[in-house]
Amino acid sequence: MQQFNSFILSGRRKNDRKINTVNSKIIKHAISEKKHLFGICYGAEILTQTLGGTIKKSSKQVKGEETVIVEKKNKICQNKIDVFESHRYEISKLGSQLHSLARSKSCKHEIVKHNDLNIFGTQFHPEMSSDGQSMIQAFLSL
Helix, strand or coil: CCCCCCCEEECCCCHHHHHHHHHHHHHHHHHHHCCCEEEEHHHHHHHHHCCEEEEEEEEEEEEEEEEEEEECCCCCCCEEEEEEEEEEEEEEEECCEEEEECCCCCCCCCCCCCCEEEEEEEEEEEHHHHHHHHHHHHCCCC
């Protein structure tokens, strides 16, 4: 992992303890080495859990277009963005090292960020919309 400057943790369909363990190690490495990390959907959920937060099963599957309201100024997006969601679980409580940057009608924590580092997580799939792709480009430019 030493040779990488940044990491992207993608979404996935199935829970797997082995993958969870590997992804938690990547997150801890990114924090200890002050490297950049971007967690997408499941990636944001495992980021949250690794840092002491919790996730919960949504009351219904969230799938489709969603408008996300950005509430805190940050380096990867501004104001409101239109994104694609596809998940059954959502971030319910943040650990002390994370804070929420954005929300939507369906999710309280659409975008989360580490308090001190360029470590972000999105509950949605930024790769599936032009606004989201702009976020990924902004992250890669940090």
